[in-house]
Amino acid sequence: MEYYGDRLCISMRDLVAGGIMSEPNYKQLAARGRFDVVRKGRGQGCYALVAVDSLPQRYQDKVKEVYPDGAQARLEGWIKSNYEIDQQATVFFFSKEKCGVALPREKAQEYITNASVLNTCIKLYERAATAQKLFGGKYDWGMMTATIEILRKHFGHTLPASTLRFRKKVNDYKANGYACLISGKFGNQSARKVDYKTERLILGIAVQPNKPWNTNVLELYNSFVTGEFDVFDPDTGELFNPDDFTDKNGEPMVLSEATICNYLNKPKNRALIDHRLMTPITFMHEVMPHMHRHHGEFSLSKVSFDDRDLPRKLKDTRIRPKAYYAYDVTSGCCIGYAYNRTKNVDLVVDMFRNMFRLLDRQGWGCPAEVEVENHLMSQWRDSFLRAGVMFPFVRFCAPMNSQEKHAEQFNGAKKRSIEHRNHVGIGKFFAKSRQYRTESNKVFDEFNNTYVEKEYYTWDELIADDMRDIYEYNHALHPNQKKYKGMTRWDVLVANINPTLQPLDKATIARYVGERVGTTIRRNSYCRVAGEDWWLSKTEAIELLSPNDYKVEAYYLTDEEGKVTDMFIYQGDMYIDRLENIGTYNTARAEQTEADERIFVEQRKKISQFNKYVEDNAIGRVGVIERDTRSQTIEVEEVIVPEPETRETQDYGLSEDYAARALQDL
Known part of the structure; x- marks a missing residue:
C-alpha cells in the first residue's frame, strides 16, 4: 500500500495476489466505476492504483485483514496531512511580552511543535466520524499511543508518551493555553x-x-x-x-x-x-539609545553652530583662543566664524555678522533653520532666536549633548582631516590611535600640574592658520563622494541652495547683531552717525516718531573692513526707516566731478520730496472771531387787547382768562 497524492492506495496486483478479488472481478468493478482508479497501469513499472477508501466496505475489510500494516499507514497519512504549524504559538513563544519570559530559540521551537501536535490530536478527537472510520468503532484513548509516537517520529515533539499523562496535558492545554507548555525553570522565581x-x-x-x-x-x-x-x-x-x-x-x-x-x-x-x-x-x-538621522538635500535648510578652543596656545597668556563656527549641515561647509580670547557674547555676535556678510555677498537667502546650544545663545531665546523672528525654525540642543549638534561632528572632521595634517601637536592625549595621540612633558614642581608645551604662537599666527584651514576644509572633497562625485563641500553648498529661502531681513539683523549708536533726526531729513550724514529714505518716516521726540537708535552693518553698509533707525521697538548715505558734493564748480553732480542731484531730490510733502499736507487757514456772550433784552410792543368775558366751564366749574395767560407767556 502507498499514498498517491493525499489518498491511501493499493495496487491492482496486490488486490489480486492477496485474494481480495479476482482479476475479472477487478475489471468488472472498475468498468462499472465501483471504485476510484487514481492511476492507470501503463506498461512496466507503472501499475494501476486504487483508492482504498473508495472500495466497497467488504473489500475494505478484507484489505485490513490481508494487509494489517495498511491501517498504520493510513493513520500516519491522515496525521501528516492534518498537521499544521500553529502560527499563533509562534508569535507567543517568540515574544517575551506575550509569554512573560525570553525563551531560547530551540526551546521556543520545541514548544511550537508541541502546541501544533496537541492541536492535531484534539482535531482527531473531535472528529468522531473520522475516528470511527479509522479505528472501526468508538474512540479509544488507548489508540492515541500510536498517534503520539507517529507524531514524535515525524515532528520530534517532547510530549509524554503515557496515555494518561498525555490526556492530562491535553486537558491542561485546553484550560490554560500555550503557557502550560513552558517549563518551570523558565520565569519561575521559586526555581x-x-x-x-x-x-x-x-x-x-x-x-x-x-x-x-x-x-x-x-x-x-x-x-x-x-x-x-x-x-x-x-x-x-x-x-x-x-x-x-x-x-x-x-x-x-x-x-x-x-x-x-x-x-x-x-x-x-x-x-x-x-x-x-x-x-x-x-x-x-x-549607554542611552541615540537618534538615527540623515542630512537634508538642500543647502542652508539647516545651519548648526558651536564653539571650540583652538588646539594650540597663545604665547602671551598661555591660553587657547576661542572660536565660534557656523556650518551648513548638508554640505558641511563652514559659512561663519569668529575668534576671541574669552567665550563671551561678542564672540557669538561676531560669528553671526561674519555669516550674514557671506550670505549677503553671495546673494543667498536666510537659513531656514538654525541649531544652537544653550550656553551663549539662550539670551536670545525670546528675541532674535525665537522661531519666526529671524529664522523660521530654531532648535536649542540639549545641554551637554554634543552628539546632537551637527557642528560637533564637523569640528571633529576639520580637526582630523585638515588641522592634523597642517600643524604639529594636533590630537588628544587619550586618543587610541598613536598618530592622533599628543604627549606632554610634566614639570615636577611644587604645584605638580605644570606641563611643558612644545611651542607657543601669537594671536595673528593662530587666527591666520585657522582661517586658511577653514578655506582648505571648505574646498576639500565632500565626504559623500558616492552621491557628490568629484564635488567639494563648497561646490555642494553652491549647487544645492534651498529655493524656498526667505530674503535676508537686514533691519532685524542690524538690530540684534549690528553696531548701535544713539542719534537725532536733524532738520527732518538726516542723522549723523560715525561722522557722516545719513538721509531718511522719505519724509513720511517722521510720521512714526513719538511726539516731541527726535531721538532714535541707529543700528548698522559693516563689511570685513569695518565700512558701514546698511543703516537702520529705531525708536524703542518701533522700526522707523532705512537711511541712505548720499555723500557731500564740492561747491567749487571748477572742481566738481560726475560724482559731485550725482550727489547734488540726489540731495535736491530729497529736498524736493520734502517740499512736496509739505505742500501736499499744507494746513489751510481759518477765520477766527470772538463770540459775544453778553445778555440781550428783547423789547416787546405793548398791545391793547379788550378784556374778554369770563366764562364758567361746564365740566369743572372753573373760569380762566386765556388772553391774560397769553400776555404772560410773551
Whole structure:
C-alpha cells in the first residue's frame, strides 16, 4: 500500500495476489466505476492504483485483514496531512511580552511543535466520524499511543508518551493555553537560586558610590547574610533582614563569584548599574539609545553652530583662543566664524555678522533653520532666536549633548582631516590611535600640574592658520563622494541652495547683531552717525516718531573692513526707516566731478520730496472771531387787547382768562 497524492492506495496486483478479488472481478468493478482508479497501469513499472477508501466496505475489510500494516499507514497519512504549524504559538513563544519570559530559540521551537501536535490530536478527537472510520468503532484513548509516537517520529515533539499523562496535558492545554507548555525553570522565581529580591540586593550593593568590583560585591553580600554587616535602604532607613535571604533549609544563601558576575553582567542589569554609577553625560553618550538621522538635500535648510578652543596656545597668556563656527549641515561647509580670547557674547555676535556678510555677498537667502546650544545663545531665546523672528525654525540642543549638534561632528572632521595634517601637536592625549595621540612633558614642581608645551604662537599666527584651514576644509572633497562625485563641500553648498529661502531681513539683523549708536533726526531729513550724514529714505518716516521726540537708535552693518553698509533707525521697538548715505558734493564748480553732480542731484531730490510733502499736507487757514456772550433784552410792543368775558366751564366749574395767560407767556 502507498499514498498517491493525499489518498491511501493499493495496487491492482496486490488486490489480486492477496485474494481480495479476482482479476475479472477487478475489471468488472472498475468498468462499472465501483471504485476510484487514481492511476492507470501503463506498461512496466507503472501499475494501476486504487483508492482504498473508495472500495466497497467488504473489500475494505478484507484489505485490513490481508494487509494489517495498511491501517498504520493510513493513520500516519491522515496525521501528516492534518498537521499544521500553529502560527499563533509562534508569535507567543517568540515574544517575551506575550509569554512573560525570553525563551531560547530551540526551546521556543520545541514548544511550537508541541502546541501544533496537541492541536492535531484534539482535531482527531473531535472528529468522531473520522475516528470511527479509522479505528472501526468508538474512540479509544488507548489508540492515541500510536498517534503520539507517529507524531514524535515525524515532528520530534517532547510530549509524554503515557496515555494518561498525555490526556492530562491535553486537558491542561485546553484550560490554560500555550503557557502550560513552558517549563518551570523558565520565569519561575521559586526555581531560581537567586530570586528577584536577592537580585535587587546584589544590584543595590553594586551601585555604591565607590563603584565596587565584583569580588567586593560578593564579600559584602556574604558578610550581610552571615550577620557580619547590616544593609539598609538609604531612602527609608529600613534595615534588610538576613533571614529573608536563606535557602530551603534555612541556611544563609551564600553565592559564588560566578553567580555574582552573571547577574551583574546581565544586559538589563548592566544598563541599570551604569545609570546609577555613570555621570549623566557619560551615560547619555555610551549607554542611552541615540537618534538615527540623515542630512537634508538642500543647502542652508539647516545651519548648526558651536564653539571650540583652538588646539594650540597663545604665547602671551598661555591660553587657547576661542572660536565660534557656523556650518551648513548638508554640505558641511563652514559659512561663519569668529575668534576671541574669552567665550563671551561678542564672540557669538561676531560669528553671526561674519555669516550674514557671506550670505549677503553671495546673494543667498536666510537659513531656514538654525541649531544652537544653550550656553551663549539662550539670551536670545525670546528675541532674535525665537522661531519666526529671524529664522523660521530654531532648535536649542540639549545641554551637554554634543552628539546632537551637527557642528560637533564637523569640528571633529576639520580637526582630523585638515588641522592634523597642517600643524604639529594636533590630537588628544587619550586618543587610541598613536598618530592622533599628543604627549606632554610634566614639570615636577611644587604645584605638580605644570606641563611643558612644545611651542607657543601669537594671536595673528593662530587666527591666520585657522582661517586658511577653514578655506582648505571648505574646498576639500565632500565626504559623500558616492552621491557628490568629484564635488567639494563648497561646490555642494553652491549647487544645492534651498529655493524656498526667505530674503535676508537686514533691519532685524542690524538690530540684534549690528553696531548701535544713539542719534537725532536733524532738520527732518538726516542723522549723523560715525561722522557722516545719513538721509531718511522719505519724509513720511517722521510720521512714526513719538511726539516731541527726535531721538532714535541707529543700528548698522559693516563689511570685513569695518565700512558701514546698511543703516537702520529705531525708536524703542518701533522700526522707523532705512537711511541712505548720499555723500557731500564740492561747491567749487571748477572742481566738481560726475560724482559731485550725482550727489547734488540726489540731495535736491530729497529736498524736493520734502517740499512736496509739505505742500501736499499744507494746513489751510481759518477765520477766527470772538463770540459775544453778553445778555440781550428783547423789547416787546405793548398791545391793547379788550378784556374778554369770563366764562364758567361746564365740566369743572372753573373760569380762566386765556388772553391774560397769553400776555404772560410773551
